[in-house]
Amino acid sequence: MDWHSFLIVIHLIGTALGVGGATFAEIFIVKALRDGVIDPIESSFLKVTYRVIRTGLSLLVISGFGFLVISRMTGFEERLLSPLLWSKLAIVVIILVNAILLQTRKIPLALGSALSLSSWYAAMLIIPLRSVIKGVNAGFVEIMLWYVVLVIVMMVILAGIKKVLKLFVE
Amino acid sequence: MKNILRTLFVSIIVSMPSAFFAQAKEDPIPKTGFIALIAAHVVLGIIGIAALYAMTMALLRKIPSTTILRLSSVTALVSFVASWITGGIYYVLYYGGAVKPAILSGSNPFAHSFFMETKEHLFLFLPFFSLVLVAVSFFAGDLISKDTRVRYALCGISGLGVLIGIFSTLSGVIISGSV
Numbered sequence: 191m192d193w194h195s196f197l198i199v200i201h202l203i204g205t206a207l208g209v210g211g212a213t214f215a216e217i218f219i220v221k222a223l224r225d226g227v228i229d230p231i232e233s234s235f236l237k238v239t240y241r242v243i244r245t246g247l248s249l250l251v252i253s254g255f256g257f258l259v260i261s262r263m264t265g266f267e268e269r270l271l272s273p274l275l276w277s278k279l280a281i282v283v284i285i286l287v288n289a290i291l292l293q294t295r296k297i298p299l300a301l302g303s304a305l306s307l308s309s310w311y312a313a314m315l316i317i318p319l320r321s322v323i324k325g326v327n328a329g330f331v332e333i334m335l336w337y338v339v340l341v342i343v344m345m346v347i348l349a350g351i352k353k354v355l356k357l358f359v360e
Numbered sequence: 361m362k363n364i365l366r367t368l369f370v371s372i373i374v375s376m377p378s379a380f381f382a383q384a385k386e387d388p389i390p391k392t393g394f395i396a397l398i399a400a401h402v403v404l405g406i407i408g409i410a411a412l413y414a415m416t417m418a419l420l421r422k423i424p425s426t427t428i429l430r431l432s433s434v435t436a437l438v439s440f441v442a443s444w445i446t447g448g449i450y451y452v453l454y455y456g457g458a459v460k461p462a463i464l465s466g467s468n469p470f471a472h473s474f475f476m477e478t479k480e481h482l483f484l485f486l487p488f489f490s491l492v493l494v495a496v497s498f499f500a501g502d503l504i505s506k507d508t509r510v511r512y513a514l515c516g517i518s519g520l521g522v523l524i525g526i527f528s529t530l531s532g533v534i535i536s537g538s539v
Contacts, residue, residue, distance in 0.1 A: 248410060255402050255529075262536040263395050270537025279533070283526060286413065290519075293420045 194260055200253040205314055207246030212310040215239045216303055216348070224355055251282065273330040274320055280334065281313045304345040312337050366452070394454045401447040402532065408439030408486065409525035412518045415493060419515040423505050429497040436521070437490035444487060463538050471538030475531040483528045489521040 218239060222232035261269045269275060288305045291297040297305075316323070316333070323333060415432040418424045463472040496504065496514060503510050 251406055251410070252403060255406055256399070258533060258536065259395075259399050259402055262539070263398070267537050267539045270533050275533075279530065286522075286526075290416065290420065293417060 193256070197253045197256045197260070200249050201257070204246045204249030204253060207242050208250055209310045209314050211239050211243035211246055212307055215243060216307050219299075219303060220348070220352060220355060223352075247285070273328065273333060274316055274323060276330050277333040277337070278313050278316050281309045281337065285309045300345060300349060304341055304348055307348070308337070308341040308344040312340055394450060397446050397450040401443050401450060404439045404443035404446065405525065405529065408436045408443060408490070409522060409529065411436035411439060412490070412521040412525060416515055416518040416522055419504070419511055419518060424511065426497070426501040426504070429501065429504065433490060433493040433497045437487065437494050440487040440490055444483070459539055463535065466538060468538035471535045475534050479528050479531040479535075482524055485524055486521055489517050493518060
């Protein structure tokens with residue numbers, strides 16, 4: 191197995207852990223906040239999920255930069271200035287900053303959780319959708335604008351889910 | 361003095377097996393030794409930034425875990441020093457002779473003249489920030505949970521370290537992409 195294949199495996203494992211973890215973190219938070227209180231058992235589930243997300247993010251970042259080193263060393267430097275790559279890097283930075291803002295309660299949970307979930311799915315889907323993105327010649331700004339749209343849509347969806355669940359509880 | 365130190369440093373390094381670390385000429389595809397150096401520089405740098413980020417998140421809690429603070433600060437210090445050494449060797453033996461001229465004569469000369477020059481100086485904060493964090497974690501660990509001013513001050517240092525680290529990393533991407 192060459193380095194590139196090894197890094198792909200690590201990157202996919204990181205994606206599964208990160209995106210899966212972020213999805214379940216959101217499900218657990220919605221479920222836990224149905225009664226307005228997060229009890230110790232719910233809190234322990236969330237802690238484990240966050241640990242899984244952090245593990246996934248670590249694997250993704252290290253393997254991701256491994257790809258960049260390989261690109262540089264095999265003569266494909268132009269990939270390092272690609273709008274797709276820079277959009278992904280920006281989204282990873284948003285994930286990191288969002289986590290800090292959520293921890294310090296400087297951001298409403300509704301916005302923070304929508305940002306987190308949208309960011310993970312956007313980062314996952316950017317590469318599979320690259321043929322579409324390249325086809326419409328989208329640059330960094332256009333990709334990030336679509337990302338903002340995704341965040342807004344996600345906020346609306348999550349708000350709707352929470353409202354429906356609240357009706358069931360009542 | 362700078363020239364003497366530089367000559368001493370280079371003479372120590374080039375005494376290593378020359379087949380592995382041959383002096384770079386204008387070769388855009390480096391030898392295995394240089395690939396290993398740049399890979400180590402990148403990975404160690406990212407581990408250092410991740411450790412500082414973990415420390416920032418730990419310090420944001422009301423009662424930070426002393427174990428996590430000590431482990432993450434030591435990891436950050438060791439990683440940044442190792443990244444510094446590997447990056448320095450790579451710069452002196454390869455980048456300066458083969459990559460820098462290519463960037464300066466290419467379409468994005470600012471990649472070296474701004475981003476690399478800034479990175480070279482800004483990253484120096486990171487090992488010393490980490491050293492401060494190690495010192496406080498090990499010698500005044502109790503003070504961190506008792507005094508919020510100390511906690512916030514350390515959080516500021518580690519947070520600033522994360523920002524500098526992210527800037528350095530993204531600068532590295534721009535520099536490598538401009539070859």
